[in-house]
Every structure is written in structure tokens, then in C-alpha cells.
Amino acid sequence: MSNSVFSELIGLSAGALLLTSVLTVWHRSQRASIRALAVQGFALAALVAVVAVDRKDVELVPVFLLVLALKGLVLPWVLARRPGVVGTERVRIDIEDESPLLNPVATLVAAALLGMVAYAVTWPLVASSPSAAAHAAPVGVAMVLIGFLVLVTRRRAISQLVGFLALDNGIATVAFLISGGVPILLEFGASLDVLLVTLILQVFSRQMRATFGDTDVGRMRELRD
Amino acid sequence: MTPISLGLITGLALAAVAIAAAFLPGVPVRSILSGVSTAAMSAAGVFTGALAMAGATGKLVVPIALPLGPLTFEPDRLGGLFMLIASGVGVLVSLYGIVSVHGASASRTSWIALAVFMMGMQYVPAAADVLSFLLMWEAMALGSTVLLLAEHASRRRVSSAAVWYSVMSQLSFLFILAGFAVLAAAAGGTTFAELALVSPTSTAGLTAFVLLVIGFGSKSGLVPMHVWLPRAHPEAPSHVSAAMSAAMVKMGVYGILVVCVRFLPGGPAWSGILLLTLGGLSAVYGILQASVSSDLKVLLAYSTTENVGLIWLAIGASVLLGAYGLTATSATSLLAALLLTVSHAAFKTTLFLGAGSVLHATGERDLDHLGGLGRRMPWTAAAFGIGCLGAAALPISSGFVAEWVLLQSLVHGTRLNGAAVSVTVSIGMPLAVAVVALTAGLAVLTFVKSYGIGFLARPRSDAAAGARESHPLVRVVLVVAAAIVVLLGLMPGPLASVLASVVAEDGARRPGIVDTIGMAGVSLPGLGALLDPIALVILAAVVAVPVLAVTIASALRHPQRLGASVWGGGGERTRPRMQYTATSYAEPVVRVFDDVLKPSRDVEVTHAGESRYLVQRVKFSQNLTDVIEHRLYRPVLSAADRLGVRARVIQNGSIHLYLLYSFAAILIVLIVAVL
Numbered sequence: 001m002s003n004s005v006f007s008e009l010i011g012l013s014a015g016a017l018l019l020t021s022v023l024t025v026w027h028r029s030q031r032a033s034i035r036a037l038a039v040q041g042f043a044l045a046a047l048v049a050v051v052a053v054d055r056k057d058v059e060l061v062p063v064f065l066l067v068l069a070l071k072g073l074v075l076p077w078v079l080a081r082r083p084g085v086v087g088t089e090r091v092r093i094d095i096e097d098e099s100p101l102l103n104p105v106a107t108l109v110a111a112a113l114l115g116m117v118a119y120a121v122t123w124p125l126v127a128s129s130p131s132a133a134a135h136a137a138p139v140g141v142a143m144v145l146i147g148f149l150v151l152v153t154r155r156r157a158i159s160q161l162v163g164f165l166a167l168d169n170g171i172a173t174v175a176f177l178i179s180g181g182v183p184i185l186l187e188f189g190a191s192l193d194v195l196l197v198t199l200i201l202q203v204f205s206r207q208m209r210a211t212f213g214d215t216d217v218g219r220m221r222e223l224r225d
Numbered sequence: 226m227t228p229i230s231l232g233l234i235t236g237l238a239l240a241a242v243a244i245a246a247a248f249l250p251g252v253p254v255r256s257i258l259s260g261v262s263t264a265a266m267s268a269a270g271v272f273t274g275a276l277a278m279a280g281a282t283g284k285l286v287v288p289i290a291l292p293l294g295p296l297t298f299e300p301d302r303l304g305g306l307f308m309l310i311a312s313g314v315g316v317l318v319s320l321y322g323i324v325s326v327h328g329a330s331a332s333r334t335s336w337i338a339l340a341v342f343m344m345g346m347q348y349v350p351a352a353a354d355v356l357s358f359l360l361m362w363e364a365m366a367l368g369s370t371v372l373l374l375a376e377h378a379s380r381r382r383v384s385s386a387a388v389w390y391s392v393m394s395q396l397s398f399l400f401i402l403a404g405f406a407v408l409a410a411a412a413g414g415t416t417f418a419e420l421a422l423v424s425p426t427s428t429a430g431l432t433a434f435v436l437l438v439i440g441f442g443s444k445s446g447l448v449p450m451h452v453w454l455p456r457a458h459p460e461a462p463s464h465v466s467a468a469m470s471a472a473m474v475k476m477g478v479y480g481i482l483v484v485c486v487r488f489l490p491g492g493p494a495w496s497g498i499l500l501l502t503l504g505g506l507s508a509v510y511g512i513l514q515a516s517v518s519s520d521l522k523v524l525l526a527y528s529t530t531e532n533v534g535l536i537w538l539a540i541g542a543s544v545l546l547g548a549y550g551l552t553a554t555s556a557t558s559l560l561a562a563l564l565l566t567v568s569h570a571a572f573k574t575t576l577f578l579g580a581g582s583v584l585h586a587t588g589e590r591d592l593d594h595l596g597g598l599g600r601r602m603p604w605t606a607a608a609f610g611i612g613c614l615g616a617a618a619l620p621i622s623s624g625f626v627a628e629w630v631l632l633q634s635l636v637h638g639t640r641l642n643g644a645a646v647s648v649t650v651s652i653g654m655p656l657a658v659a660v661v662a663l664t665a666g667l668a669v670l671t672f673v674k675s676y677g678i679g680f681l682a683r684p685r686s687d688a689a690a691g692a693r694e695s696h697p698l699v700r701v702v703l704v705v706a707a708a709i710v711v712l713l714g715l716m717p718g719p720l721a722s723v724l725a726s727v728v729a730e731d732g733a734r735r736p737g738i739v740d741t742i743g744m745a746g747v748s749l750p751g752l753g754a755l756l757d758p759i760a761l762v763i764l765a766a767v768v769a770v771p772v773l774a775v776t777i778a779s780a781l782r783h784p785q786r787l788g789a790s791v792w793g794g795g796g797e798r799t800r801p802r803m804q805y806t807a808t809s810y811a812e813p814v815v816r817v818f819d820d821v822l823k824p825s826r827d828v829e830v831t832h833a834g835e836s837r838y839l840v841q842r843v844k845f846s847q848n849l850t851d852v853i854e855h856r857l858y859r860p861v862l863s864a865a866d867r868l869g870v871r872a873r874v875i876q877n878g879s880i881h882l883y884l885l886y887s888f889a890a891i892l893i894v895l896i897v898a899v900l
Contacts, residue, residue, distance in 0.1 A: 101881065121895040141895075148888045152881055160880075 007132035009050045010177075014136040016043035017173055018115075021146045024166050025107050025153075028100070033162045034079045037169075041071030044169055047176055051133065055180050063187050067172070070191050075165060078198055079158060102153045111146050118142035125178070133177045140177055143170030155216045157205035161198060168194050227283030232273030233298050233351060234285060239266035240344040247336035252327075259336040260323035263343055267319060270312025270347040277305025277351075278727060284353065296360065297416065299353035302727045303486065306563065307350035307479040310570045314472040315343045317702050321578050322464040324696040325585060329375045330462040338375075342368025342468065349476050355405045355415040362401070362476070366394045369473060372465045373457055386456035393443055393453040400440030401480070407433040408488065417487065425489035434496055437484050438503070445477030445533045446526075448507040449853045455514070458526035459590065463581020466522060470529045471574040478536050478566055485544055486559070486728055494649060497545030500537050501653060505660040507534030510821075510853070512664045516671040516814050517822060517849055519592045519807035521580045524675055525573070528616055531664055532569040536562050538657060539631050545653065546638050549646040553751030554638040556725065556738045561631035563724040568623030568713060572615030575706040579609035582699055583679065586692040592675060592807035597684035601692045606680045608703035613672035615710045618665050621758060623713035626747065629756055630721070632661060637752040667814070674810050683801045715758045716745030808847055815849070824849050 020040035027033045045068035052060035100107065118141035126135055147170050150163025172190075175182050182190075208214075243262035249255045277300035284299035300308055322339065329335065345365030352358035370391050377383040405420075411429035412419045423430045443450035454474075458466040481500070485492065511530030518524040539562035547555035582605045583598060584590055599606040615622035639645060639654045684690035694700070713720060718741030725739045742748040746757025815824050825848045833839040875882075 117892065117895065121899045123899070145892070148884070148891065152884045152888050 003132070006050065006054050007135075010047070010132050010136050013043050013047040013050060014139040014173075014177070016040075017047065017143060017169070018139050021143045021166055021170070022108070022111050024162055025111050025146055025150055026104055028104070030156060030158055030162075031080065033159060034076050037079070037162050037165055038072055038076035040166065040169055041067065041073070041076065044172060044176075045072055047173065051176050051180055054133075057180060059184055060180070063184055066188065066191055070195060071165075071169060071172075074195065075198055078195075078202055079161060079165075099155060100153045100159075101155065107149070107153060110149055114145040114149060115142045118145055133180075137174055137177045140170050140172075140174030143167070143173055146170070156214075157201065157208060161201050161205075164201075165194065165198070227281065229273055229276055229281055229283030229300065230285045231283075232269050232276065233283075233348075236266050236269040236273065236344070236347060237285075239263075239269060240340050242266075243340035244337050247333050247340065252331045255333065255336060256323050256326055256331055259340065260319050263322075263336075263340050264316050264319035266340070267312040267315030267343060267347065270308055270315060273300065273351070274305045274308030274310075274312055274347075278302055278309060278723065279305075280726075285351075287357075293356055294354070294415070296357035297353040298348060298351040298357060300351040303479075303482060304350040304352075306567075306724070306727050307475060308347055310475055310567060311346040311350065311472040312343075314468055314570055314574050315347065317574055317578070317706055318464045318468045318471075319343065321467070321581070321699055321702045322462075324698045325464060325581060326462065329378060330372075330465075332375065335372060335375045335462075338368045338371035339465070340368075342372060342465075342473075344368075346468070346472055346476060350479050353417050355409060355417075355420070358417075359398075359402065359405070362398065365473060365476065366391075366398065369461075369465065369469055370394070373461045375462060376460075380460065382456075383460045386453075386460040390453045390457040393450065397440045397443035397450070397477075400436050400443065402440075404433045404436030404440055407436065417483075420488050423488065425492045430489050431493075431496070434484065434489055434492060435499075438481065438499065441477040441480035441484070442503060442537070443477070444480070445474045445537065446507075446530045447477075447503050447534060447537060448510045448530065449857055451507065451511070451530045452851065452854050452858055454530055455518075455523050455526040455851065458529070458577075459520060459522035463522075463577060463584060466526075467574050467577035467581070470525065470577055471570045474529060474533055475566055475570060478533065478540075478562075481537065481540060482562070482728075485540055491547060492544055494545055494548040494647075497541050497543070497548055498649065498653065500541030501545060501657060502541070504534045504537030504539070504541055505657060507531065508538060508664045509534075509660055509667075512667040512671060513814070513818055513821065514849075514851065516667045516674070517811045517818075517824075519811070521583065521590045521592055521595075521675060521679060522577075523590075524592075524671065525576050525580060528576075528668070528671065529569075529573060531668065532565065532573070532616075535628070535631065535661065535664065536565045536569070538660065539565060539634075542631075542635060542638065542654070542657060545650065546634075549641070549650055551638060551641050551646065551650075553738060554634050556728075557630065557634035557749055557752060558638070559728050560721060560725050560739060561627060561634055563727065564623070564627035564630055564717070564721065567720065567724070568615060568627045568710070571623055571706060571709045571713060572612045575608050575612035575703060575710060576616060578699070578703055578706060579605050579612060582695040582703065583609075583692075586695060587686075587688040589686065589688050592678045594686040595679045595684070595689045596682045596801065596804065597680075597689055598692055599680040601684075601690075602680075602694045604694060604700040605703060608707040609680065610676055611707040611710050613676045615714070617669045617672040619669070621711060621714045621762060623710050623717070626714055626717040626721075626756065626758065628661065628665060630747070630749070632658065633749055633752050633754045635661065637754075670811075670814065674807055678805065678807045678810060682804045685801050685804065685806070715762070717747045717756070717758065718742065718745040721747045815847075821852060822849055823852050823855075 017040055020036045020043060023036035024033045024040070027036060045064055048060060048064040048067050051057075052064055102110065115138075119138040122138040122141050125137055129135075144167050147163050147165075147167025150166060151160055154160050154163060239262050243259050243266060246258035246262050247255060249258060280302060282299070284297060287296040287298075289296060319339070326335070341364050345361045345363070345368055348361040349358060349365060352361055370387060373390055374383065374387045377387065405415075407429050408420045408423055409415045411423045411427065411433075414420070423433070425431075425434075439450070446454040458470055461469060485500075508531045511527045511532075511534055515524045515527035515531060518527060539558050543555045543558035543562065546558060580590070582602065583595065586602060586605075587595065587598075589595055611622065615624040618624040618628040635654050635658045639651050645651050684692075721739045722741055738749070738751060740748045740750055742755055743757035744759040746755060746760065748755035815822055827846045827848075829844040829846075831841045831844075833841040
């Protein structure tokens with residue numbers, strides 16, 4: 001693959017990642033956020049594929065499949081799947097819309113600022129490396145920060161999970177861009193961790209719904225003392 | 226192996242035996258075996274201490290797996306004296322404990338804690354480096370805290386007392402640690418021999434001095450760090466309060482003596498004034514609170530503050546006089562401090578164990594509910610009476626001799642070869658004399674009250690009326706303790722000579738300071754004063770016996786008519802409620818010292834029916850608070866409380882807030898890393 005094509009493709013997937021990250025912040029609807037997260041998973045998988053082709057690294061192929069399956073399909077599906085159990089009756093509960101602590105405009109401004117911060121803090125890294133992949137590294141850091149922003153500003157348990165996963169995607173992005181990914185065993189372990197956390201939190205949010213009637217994590221304050 | 230190292234090893238081995246014996250099932254077996262082993266350990270301590278005090282040397286080195294060097298125990302003469310005091314008290318207290326403990330105080334934990342406490346106390350003065358000193362110090366603090374907590378289930382005040390006690394003892398530890406750290410940094414080593422090389426007038430030396438004064442002063446229960454004393458002593462089991470008061474606070478005295486005599490001898494005059502002021506304040510404040518207290522054990526606790534205050538005053542006078550070159554007087558003051566220490570250990574053991582017997586027999590600590598115990602508990606009453614003589618510094622007791630020596634040194638301390646040495650000394654010494662005189666007067670009042678109200682007259686409650694004399698072993702312990710008080714009071718000469726050699730730099734007996742004269746009397750040739758208690762007693766007897774004989778003879782010739790009180794209308798009119806109570810006896814003192822004591826009184830009058838003139842009952846209650854605690858500690862504590870409440874805002878349970886903290890932390894770290 002020629003250098004220019006490679007950098008074009010890296011730029012494309014990194015742009016997609018950043019865009020989806022911003023979308024997860026911006027959307028009020030939880031369904032839309034989850035959809036954006038799924039797209040982000042695909043974009044991450046595409047990034048892995050590009051890196052794999054560029055480095056001609058066979059080991060990255062299973063990683064690509066893993067990322068595609070887990071981040072693109074399984075996790076969004078787990079998040080979106082919400083058959084709630086209320087009492088003994090199985091009822092379908094609509095995913096509530098998010099009412100974030102920060103309004104969308106302020107959130108977008110904050111996301112833009114975080115993007116700048118990410119670019120500023122990764123500047124030494126970008127300056128010292130000629131590779132196109134390293135040049136895209138600020139995107140990963142920005143995703144981490146934006147994911148954190150989602151965690152901080154969202155009330156619903158599921159939205160917080162979305163933020164957490166976006167953050168995790170950001171970490172993975174940085175890893176792939178800078179060093180071509182972590183060893184497969186580590187990647188596998190981390191993915192399993194994320195899956196487990198998501199499943200547990202999913203169960204947990206269902207418990208919250210059963211207890212409080214909704215999944216506003218602010219209600220957890222009542223559990224203090 | 227020298228006898229001292231043998232004694233030290235034996236002591237540790239017996240401590241281990243006592244701890245092992247504490248695990249035995251069955252309260253009687255456990256109490257006897259563990260108590261006897263603890264007493265045996267203390268006896269080994271008495272042996273070692275006496276040897277060390279006599280000038281024998283020897284050490285015990287315990288290698289430990291820390292990068293700090295081994296623990297070294299090598300008591301010198303001064304250490305030997307305090308080892309002797311601590312373990313002497315330990316023997317009596319452990320024996321007393323065998324028969325007096327019951328319930329939670331007889332548990333495994335308590336017996337283990339007692340052994341640890343006693344061991345720590347004995348080995349603190351034996352330590353020859355900072356690490357072993359602090360280790361044993363903590364063992365002492367830990368053991369005593371556990372013992373204090375023993376009865377927390379049965380009385381609510383115990384846990385609050387334990388909190389105060391442990392906070393204060395940890396604060397004291399902190400200051401001691403800081404002081405030693407400063408000294409060790411300046412000296413470049415942690416053995417006591419190395420610490421002694423620091424110059425007493427260097428910045429490091431003076432900083433360490435102030436830190437150590439706060440630390441050891443707090444352990445000695447000096448004002449204003451005394452707040453734990455009137456809480457911890459009354460709430461602890463009686464044998465533990467005896468050990469705490471008679472021996473543990475002495476470790477604070479030992480600490481400051483080591484600082485003043487060994488580490489930083491020849492400190493500046495102001496350090497002497499500091500000690501003098503602290504001691505004087507504590508003495509007056511302590512005895513004032515004691516004189517108005519009607520709780521027997523609280524009274525004894527405050528009296529401890531007074532006595533330790535006098536000891537510090539004597540040490541301060543010694544430092545101050547030494548700074549102006551008054552060597553003989555300075556040495557006499559130091560001797561007075563040691564005499565006060567020994568005598569306080571003796572009479573306070575007697576008093577606390579006596580109070581323990583009273584508490585055991587009646588379940589009462591409140592003097593207002595006692596009375597008439599003299600006839601019901603003659604042994605306890607006699608021993609307690611002798612203890613009171615000691616505490617009030619009256620003749621034939623050790624307290625009298627000690628305060629006499631102190632007054633001699635203070636009175637004669639202002640002039641060197643007939644010329645005044647400095648304005649400070651000329652003003653300070655008479656003030657100190659006034660303080661000692663005031664405390665002596667109030668002490669007489671206090672102990673007349675505690676003995677007169679507690680043991681004489683008629684019982685003021687059913688519990689006091691039904692009191693029984695205590696167990697024979699307790700009586701033996703009380704008699705031994707009281708005998709020591711009298712013995713030291715009658716024959717102070719030999720002890721004074723030994724004590725004078727203990728603090729002398731070369732350990733030699735210098736005839737210029739103190740001599741034994743007459744029938745084991747004491748003479749201070751440097752000051753031209755002498756005291757021979759036995760001779761005085763004989764003299765008094767020569768005068769008193771004929772007078773008594775004549776009185777008795779005339780009384781026999783004119784037998785008293787019984788059975789008719791003059792205005793009694795033929796009936797018995799006096800009732801126990803008509804007697805003085807402890808509160809009413811101390812009322813004039815409360816009135817005089819109104820501004821310091823801040824009493825709050827409440828008189829509640831219930832009228833009979835509608836009448837304004839007929840009174841059915843009058844209820845009087847008086848509440849005396851510790852003004853230092855209220856003015857100094859409460860504001861600090863409530864400020865800390867408020868701060869704590871305010872700090873809860875940052876930890877309010879909101880997940881978003883916690884996440885925000887992490888988020889902010891990450892951002893800050895990133896930005897700082899770039900900058």
C-alpha cells in the first residue's frame with residue numbers, strides 16, 4: 001500500500017472515530033448513541049485492518065475480527081437489548097431519552113475544547129514521529145477525553161456505559177495508532193474485561209430499574225450512609 | 226553474662242510466661258498464674274533496677290530484622306531508679322489484680338494487656354537507644370489503652386475516656402518522636418550516647434527540647450495536656466489506675482529527666498523557667514480541681530497532676546539554678562524531684578488501691594455517698610489514711626520529706642555566696658515557694674476531705690453501711706504500700722543519698738549535697754538544713770505522752786454521761802444527712818476560686834401543696850467543669866467537627882462528582898505533563 005493511500009485511509013478511519021465520539025456526546029436519544037457507538041466499533045475495526053495491511057502483520061487479523069465482532073456487534077447489541085423484568089411479567093421497556101447534566105451545545109463546546117487539549121498534549125509525540133498513524137494519535141486521546149465527558153455528564157446508567165465504551169475505544173485507538181496494537185493476548189483479555197463489565201453493568205442497571213423505577217445514577221446517592 | 230542482662234532476660238521471659246498463662250481457661254486459674262507471673266516479672270525488674278541504681282552495668286541486645294540496628298537495653302543509674310519504681314508498683318498492682326479483677330477485667334485480653342503494659346513500663350527506662358525506647362513506650366501506651374477499654378461494655382463513659390486517652394497518648398508520642406528525630410538528625414545516630422553529644426544551646430537542641438517537653442508533659446498529665454488523666458484514671462480498673470498514676474506518668478518524668486540531665490544538660494535559663502511555669506501551673510490547677518471534686522478517683526487523678534507538677538517544678542528549678550551556677554541548690558532541687566517521684570509512686574499506689582477496695586466493697590466512687598468505712602474496713606482505712614498523709618505532705622510520710630527538701634532548695638536558691646544572682650531567680654523562686662505553699666495547703670484540705678468524708682462519720686448510703694473489709698491479699702498489698710510511705714518518711718537519709726548519686730554525672734556520692742545524719746535522717750550541708758523524722762517523732766512523743774496520760778486519767782476520773790443530748794428532748798436527733806458532705810466541705814474553696822472553677826449550681830425547691838412557705842424537698846446540684854478543657858479543647862474539637870462536616874460536601878455520594886474528580890485529575894496531569 002502506498003504511503004499516501006495509507007495516510008488517507010488512516011485519516012478517514014480516525015475521522016470516523018472522532019465523529020462518532022462527538023455523536024455519542026451530542027445525541028440525546030440513547031438508541032442513537034448506541035448506534036453511533038456501533039459505527040465507532042466498525043471504524044475501529046477498519047483502523048485495525050488498515051494498520052494490519054500496512055504492517056503486513058498476520059497477528060492483527062484475529063484482532064481485527066475480535067474488534068469487529070465485539071465492539072461493532074456484540075457490545076451495541078448488549079446495550080440495546082432491554083427486555084426488562086418488572087415483577088414477574090416480562091415487559092418491553094422503551095429506552096428512556098437522556099437528560100444530560102450539560103446541554104448539547106455546551107457539551108459540543110466542551111468536546112471541541114477537549115479535542116484541542118488532546119492535540120496539545122500529544123504534540124510532542126506527533127512532532128517526534130514521521131508516521132501518519134502517529135499523527136492521528138491525538139484523535140485517540142480526544143476520544144478518551146470525550147468518553148470521560150460522557151461519563152461525567154450523563155444521568156442514565158446505559159449512557160454512562162456508552163461513555164465508558166467510547167473511552168475504551170479511545171485507549172484502543174491510541175494503542176493501534178502508536179504501536180500497531182498491543183499483543184493479542186492482552187487485547188483479548190482487555191476485550192473480555194470490557195464485555196464482562198458491560199454485562200455486569202447491564203444487569204446492574206436492570207436492578208436499578210427494579211428498585212428505583214428508572215436508571216438515573218443520581219439516585220445512587222440514596223444508598224450512601 | 227552480667228546480673229543485669231540476666232535480670233533483663235528473665236523479665237522478658239516472665240512476661241512471655243504471663244502472656245501464655247493468660248490464655249488458660251477459667252478465670253481463677255488464669256488470674257492466679259498470669260498475675261503471679263506478672264508480679265514475678267516485676268520482681269525481676271526490682272532486682273535489675275536496684276542493681277543498676279547501685280551502679281552495676283550490663284546490657285541486653287536484641288537483634289531485629291530491621292535496617293535500624295538492634296534494640297539495646299542498658300539501664301544506667303537513673304534508668305535503674307525508674308525501673309525500680311515502675312516494677313515496684315508493678316509487683317503490688319499485679320498481686321492486687323489477682324484477687325480484685327472480675328468480669329471483663331479478668332479476661333484473657335486484659336491479662337495479656339497487663340503483662341504488656343508492665344513490661345513496656347519496666348523497659349522504657351532500661352532502653353539505651355531511641356528505637357527501643359519508643360517501642361517500649363508504645364507497648365506501654367497500647368497495653369494501658371486496652372486495659373482502660375476492658376470495661377467498655379458495662380459503662381458508657383469508658384469508651385469516651387479511651388478515645389481521649391489514646392488520642393492524647395498518640396499526640397504525646399508524635400511529639401516525642403519528632404523531638405528524638407530532631408536530636409538524632411543533629412547527632413547522626415540514635416543511641417542515647419550519641420544524642421548526648423548535641424549541644425544544649427544549638428537550634429536543634431532547643432527545638433528538640435521544646436518538642437520533648439510537650440510530649441513528655443502530655444504523658445505526665447501536665448496542664449494543659451492533662452485532660453486525659455481525670456477521664457482515664459477513674460474509668461480504668463483500680464489496679465490499672467494505680468499503675469497508670471504511680472508508674473506510667475513517671476515515665477514522662479523520666480523522659481524529661483533524661484532530656485535535662487543526660488541529653489541536654491546545662492540548658493539555658495528560659496528552659497528552666499518553662500518547666501517551672503508548666504509545673505507550677507499544673508500543681509495549682511491540679512490540686513484546685515482535686516479539692517473540689519467529690520468523685521474519689523477523679524480527685525486522685527487531679528492530685529496526680531498536682532504531684533507531677535511539683536516534680537516538674539523541682540526539675541525546672543534545678544535547670545534554672547544550674548544555669549546561674551548555683552550547683553549545690555540545683556542538685557538539691559533535682560534530689561527533691563526524685564524524692565517527690567518515689568514518694569508519689571508509693572502513696573499514690575496506696576491511695577488508688579485503697580480507692581479500689583472501697584469501690585469494690587461499696588460500688589461507690591462518690592464521696593457524698595460514702596462515710597463510716599473506718600470501722601467497717603479498718604485495714605483499708607488505715608492504709609488510705611497513711612496514703613493521705615503522704616499526699617498532703619504531712620510529717621512521718623515520704624511526701625513531707627520530699628516537699629521539705631524542695632522548699633529548702635527553693636528558699637535557699639536565690640543567693641550565691643550571699644549575693645543575688647539574677648532578677649529572674651529572685652522573682653521566680655519566691656513565686657515557686659508560694660505555689661508550693663498554696664498546693665500544700667489545698668492538698669491538706671483535699672485529703673482531709675477524702676479521708677474524713679469517706680472513712681469517718683456515719684455512712685451516707687446503704688452501700689457504704691454494708692461495706693466489708695477486702696480480701697486478705699489486698700490487705701497485705703495495702704499494708705506493704707503504706708509501710709513504704711511511712712518508712713521513706715521516717716528514714717529518708719539512705720534513700721536521699723542513693724538518689725543524689727543517681728543523677729550525679731560520675732555516679733559518685735558527693736557529700737556536699739546530702740548526708741545521712743542521726744537516725745536515718747537527712748541533712749543538706751550545702752544549705753545548712755537538716756531533718757531527722759525519727760528524732761522528731763520521739764521528741765513529739767516525749768511531749769505528747771504526759772499530756773495524753775493526764776487527759777486519759779482525768780477522763781477516767783470523770784466518766785462521761787451518756788444517753789442524753791442536751792437539747793435533744795430525750796431523743797436521738799442526728800441523722801447521716803446532717804453531716805458534712807464532700808461538696809459542702811469544699812464549698813468555701815469553690816467560692817474563693819469561683820472565677821477559675823466556674824461552677825454551675827442548680828437549686829430546685831419543691832413546695833408542699835400550694836404553700837409558699839412549706840418546702841417539701843430541696844434538691845441541690847453542682848457541676849464543676851474543667852475550664853481548660855472547655856476553653857481550649859472544645860473549640861478545637863468543634864472546629865475540627867465543622868471542618869469534617871464541610872469536607873463531606875466533596876464526598877456526597879454522587880457518581881458524577883466522583884467521575885468529575887478523576888476527569889479533572891487526568892486533565893490536570895496531562896496539561897501539567899505538557900507544560
